[in-house]
Amino acid sequence: QSALTQRRSVSGSPGQPVTISCTGTSSDIGAYNYVSWYQQHPNKAPKLMIYDVSKRPSGVPDRFSGSKSGNTASLTISGLQAEDEADYYCCSYAGSYLFGTGTKVTVL
Amino acid sequence: EVQLVESGGGLVQPGGSLRLSCAASGFTFSSYDMNWVRQAPGKGLEWVSYISSSSSTIYYADSVKGRFTISRDIARNSLSLQMNSLRVEDTAVYYCARRAGFLDYWGQGTLVTVSS
Numbered sequence: 001q002s003a004l005t006q007r008r009s010v011s012g013s014p015g016q017p018v019t020i021s022c023t024g025t026s027s028d029i030g031a032y033n034y035v036s037w038y039q040q041h042p043n044k045a046p047k048l049m050i051y052d053v054s055k056r057p058s059g060v061p062d063r064f065s066g067s068k069s070g071n072t073a074s075l076t077i078s079g080l081q082a083e084d085e086a087d088y089y090c091c092s093y094a095g096s097y098l099f100g101t102g103t104k105v106t107v108l
Numbered sequence: 109e110v111q112l113v114e115s116g117g118g119l120v121q122p123g124g125s126l127r128l129s130c131a132a133s134g135f136t137f138s139s140y141d142m143n144w145v146r147q148a149p150g151k152g153l154e155w156v157s158y159i160s161s162s163s164s165t166i167y168y169a170d171s172v173k174g175r176f177t178i179s180r181d182i183a184r185n186s187l188s189l190q191m192n193s194l195r196v197e198d199t200a201v202y203y204c205a206r207r208a209g210f211l212d213y214w215g216q217g218t219l220v221t222v223s224s
Contacts, residue, residue, distance in 0.1 A: 048210060
């Protein structure tokens with residue numbers, strides 16, 4: 001299985017919305033509602049931000065939201081903040097875990 | 109508080125072996141499936157191996173199948189990854205992660221460097 005496809009980088013000014021897309025196939029993202037998103041700051045462990053496509057774990061700010069349409073999942077940060085600058089990885093579970101290529105979010 | 113603490117990483121020559129450990133605390137270890145995920149320097153995340161709560165089901169990524177062995181010790185609340193026949197491309201930070209459908213908690217990782 002190939003990694004899920006993510007845009008290499010996105011950027012935005014504080015307070016602006018940004019959306020990160022994650023494209024898979026009908027065998028992974030399109031087949032199950034088991035998409036999760038992870039935030040990773042430099043030299044830190046990944047942190048769960050979204051699970052089951054659109055659910056937010058306790059403690060994750062509500063400016064983070066997730067959605068899915070067909071074979072593409074998306075993570076939206078509704079109002080970008082400085083601390084949101086990090087790498088973001090999507091993940092689809094289809095018997096095993098398949099991660100995205102990662103998107104670097106830069107706050108201008 | 110859920111805690112996962114990896115150890116055992118280091119520098120090893122190609123063809124060598126290394127055993128990673130992950131000490132779990134703050135939750136009922138025997139009730140959760142566990143995974144190993146790795147990240148090569150400057151690269152993305154790659155799932156490596158899965159073990160069910162009872163150790164009855166085990167999966168490996170094709171890239172490590174036949175070389176790596178995952179196991180768990182319920183009595184010691186510990187997860188292990190025995191890595192044999194190591195290759196340069198196995199160089200990565202190795203994370204243990206708890207599975208609750210998704211990977212909800214991760215350790216801080218341990219660096220494995222395979223180089224001559």
